[in-house]
Amino acid sequence: MSLNIILLNETLRWHDNPLLQLEVGPKVAVLVLDEKAFFASQYGVARANLRRLQQQLEAIAALKRQLASQHIGLIVCVGNIKECIRRLQQQFGATSLYAAEPVGFNEYSALQQLKPYLSVTLLDCNSLLGDGLRPQLDSLPNTFTPFRKQREPLLEVSAPSDHSVSSSAWLSIAQCEVFNHPFNQLYHQYAATDKNFSALEQSATTLFTQYIWQQQHVRHYKETRNQLYGEHYASFLSAPLALGTLSVRWAWQQIIAFEHSVTANDSTYWLKFELLWREFFRWQFRKYGARWFSKGAIKGAIDFNKPKLNAAQLKRFENWCQASTGVPFIDANMRLLNQTGLMSNRGRQNVASFLVHDLGVDWRLGAAYFEQRLLDYDCASNWGNWAYIAGSGNAAERQFNVIKQALHYDPDGSFVRAMLPEITSSGSLVHQPSQQFQSPEHWHHWLAKLRPASSTP
Structure with a gap:
């Protein structure tokens, strides 16, 4: 045989x-x-x-x-x-x-x-949509909302497999070693001295079980998901799902079970909503393949040529990578990435928009740097989201006003001060860009709203 x-x-x-x-x-x-x-x-x-x-x-x-x-x-x-x-x-x-x-x-x-x-x-x-739920690629919507509506209101997904694993018929340890x-x-x-990787199977299963059942932080997910850092603001599913150390179908069924036995609210729905975003990009990558690595991704002419940067753009890209752009909100998020291998979703959208729209750097370089650094690197989610921000993916470009975002999501500057302790400005003045950075005009309205702590209501 x-x-x-x-x-x-x-x-x-x-x-x-x-x-x-x-x-x-x-x-x-x-x-x-x-x-x-x-x-x-x-x-x-x-x-x-x-x-x-x-x-x-x-x-x-x-x-x-x-x-x-x-x-x-x-x-x-x-x-x-x-x-x-x-x-x-x-x-x-x-x-x-x-x-x-x-x-x-x-x-x-x-x-x-x-x-x-x-x-x-x-x-x-x-994938959530395996077996008989598998989408047909030729009729797969190119934008998220129609894709989501195809799956609602039931949001049915394939159940995790509960079959046992038999040790018979496998090659032995000695034969393999x-x-x-x-x-x-x-x-x-290359062995790590600190082997405490939370994305490994046992740790990831334990942490998500605690998040859902013991601590029940899923109740508040929608309210905390835009925080920039902390212990329980997110589910932290992304790394084990990217590694394949945790089953997305099992995670989904845990949320469903919580909804049935404890409560179903906007937060439990929103966590499933985020898992559907992951699913959407997976099927988009299966539909368009290598085109996602073209400069125009799934829009426009196919161009796989290496990004070309002039000297000024190269310096701006290097500063962005090194968390030294002179824009505190950006540098704080990039330092968090460089130190921990993770960054909040809100932070990722802002640093991506900043690199592409404010610094004028080819989005593929940002995606490549994220691939290098992210412990939750997932090919489809990473490259799909970068193309999305750049306007080359599944929607029109997304440009964020970094100062407006900083005032909304870090109003007292606590996140920036935690990541950049060298900045001593009080209150929201912590978000003031350095003199070396020339702020774009669309920031000026929001820069005028920065205040020292004593002036903060």
């Missing part, structure tokens, strides 16, 4: 993992750490920093330990997905490959290129 390769790249978890529940005879669990995705660069920007690499390594190691506890081996390859799977196919004489269906164009293409050598079966393990020297070497070389 031929061997089946089960590729777990998009599903670094034990629970609700249809790939682990397949009953297809002899099989081997495989995971490929794509070297290009973590060690290459795009537009001159490294694709991942050390912290994001470390999180990925820890997530793989955690899955490896979980499988081992069930007497299931895991082969972890380091390199190119197509080449790694091809070598294993030749090594084992495998005839079939099962994998989660990616949304990233490069990852999807790599699996398609294996079809001459293997029977390739892709399962949608990470002989292939793992490159990964083990890489893991020891």
Whole structure:
């Protein structure tokens, strides 16, 4: 009987993992750490920093330990997905490959290129709208509201799989471990001293369960979601969902269960609403593929040429990356990103709008820098949202007045002072740009509203 390769790249978890529940005879669990995705660069920007690499390594190691506890081996390859799977196919004489269906164009293409050598079966393990709810791409709306209305009012989604995982038919730990020297070497070389990554499966499941049931912060999600930092203002689902360490279908059903047994309000609906935004971008990426990396994304002519910056634009982009633009609200959010690998949704919209519309920098450079830094980096959500802000995606461009936003979401300047303690101005004057930054005219009305603490009502 031929061997089946089960590729777990998009599903670094034990629970609700249809790939682990397949009953297809002899099989081997495989995971490929794509070297290009973590060690290459795009537009001159490294694709991942050390912290994001470390999180990925820890997530793989955690899955490896979980499988081992069930007497299931895991082969972890380091390199190119197509080449790694091809070598294993030749090594084992495998005839079939099962994998989660990616949304990233490069990852999807790599699996398609294996079809001459293997029977390739892709399962949608990470979408809300799997199985019979799968949208037809040719009739998929290009804007969010029609997409959302297709799914309401019931907002039905596929249920998480509750089948058990059998340890039989899998290659053993010893049979797999002989292939793992490159990964083990890489893991020891880059191992994090602080291994407390909240996006790993056990931590993510515990934290979201507490958020929903013990602490019930979901009751207030709509009121807190626009905060800039803190412990419980958001669900913090984005990183485990991006890694595939948490099942989006399980998370959805937790919210539904809370609505049925405790309360259903605007906040519980709004958290589901945000998960639908994630879903929308996933299907948009499947519809348009590589076009999302064109300068005009899904609008206008296709242009994959590298962004061109003059000397002034390059300096502005570097200052933006280094949190030294001279605009405190922007620099505070960018410092938060650089220090923690995370940023609030409100912060992301503002720094993106600022880079594109106020600094005149190609949006793809911003998307590339976010890819490097974000611990919740998700290909579709990241590039889709950047194109959205730039006006190249699923709506007209979104330009934010940064000073107006700062006054609304950080009125007393507490967030800026927390992130930029070197700024000593009191009250909302903390949002005053430095003298080196030439404020655009549309800021002037709001700059006139900045007041010291003693003048603040």
